[in-house]
Amino acid sequence: MERLQKVIAQSGMTSRRKAEQLITEGKVFVNGKKITELGTKVDLHQDEVVVNGIPIEKEAPVYFLLYKPAGVISAASDDRGRKVVTDYIETDKRIFPIGRLDSDTSGLLLLTNDGEFANLLMHPKYKVYKTYIAKVEGVPLRETVKKLERGIRLEDGKTAPAKVKVIRSDIKKGTSIVEISIREGRNRQVRRMFEAVGHPVLKLKREQYGALTLKGLNAGEYRELKPHEVKRLRELVVT
Template identity: 80%
Template structure:
């Protein structure tokens, strides 16, 4: 017997956390009976679980790495008809992004139908490093770089120590290219960090996620993760 939210997540419907919300909202039924208790356990082989009246089928887990282009929404649908990340994934399974990148941020994004895997990578206590390249206004001083590395106080708390390196400065344009590595996932964190120290971001790209990179991909292209990469990500998350 397994927890209902885990069964829903493993079926690739959504993440386990969102599955809990669907249960408490009364959108899940087991063998035709609505269930709202989070502690409910079911037999995935025998019990029929339905979400919004649609029975779930256990799907084979799939894992994708996407080079998200700028202007694309990190979602599975958009009410305004804008491009979403799943438009770039060719899979029969229903996948969704692990975390998100803002519409105006490009770069490496993972997608899956494995709710447990998604939850593991997004959990705040697991510290997977992510490296971004930011083009910012102005030329950060050494003290500003140290301030970013120590952590800055944002409205939702102080950021954890980061690794920061100024890669290039353009005096005529008064801009700089800065590499920053963080392991948190606060909303629009990198943009807010640079804004806080007086160097607003003009362009932002996520270059790496843990040991994964965009090597060999152009914007809009994706590839499936190899089994050893999935295994390595799981191990990286919990160490």
């Protein structure tokens, strides 16, 4: 038996906080009975749960790591018929990406059907580092690197401290390869940070998420996370 709001969140339908709101608003039914108390516990193997007229089913949680190719949309579907990340994963589960990578950004993306797990990882108060490799215009000076590390003031506020390292620069071509690790997930954040310091991104790839890497994968390939990897991610956001 699990709390009703947790069951709803785990279904991927919405967050736990929103699930609690739906319950108190009388939009959740269990076995045909309207439920408005947050302490209610249910068993999806025996109980029928309907949220906003939509029944939810208990699925075994699955967790995937995808090497997203550039040009692919970070969504479960697209009304314009474009290629989406779920097209690359063979499963009968209703999976969705945890967060997103821009269409023109490649690299590591996690997908799951565990809504509560996804909401934990995406919550802004948790500090899971994501590491990117960026090819940028120009050669960043040491002071520019320090600015990025301290945080850049963007239109939606100052970014949190980052870890930044210039891997190499090509003076003749006027480009550099820079590694940057951030703990936030704002829209196009890495690109906007480099743009703000005068080094527009030419190419961007997410190499690492927490301790997870793309090792052994080519673009478009995926694997399931191992149980200890899922456990480690949970530990990062609950400790």
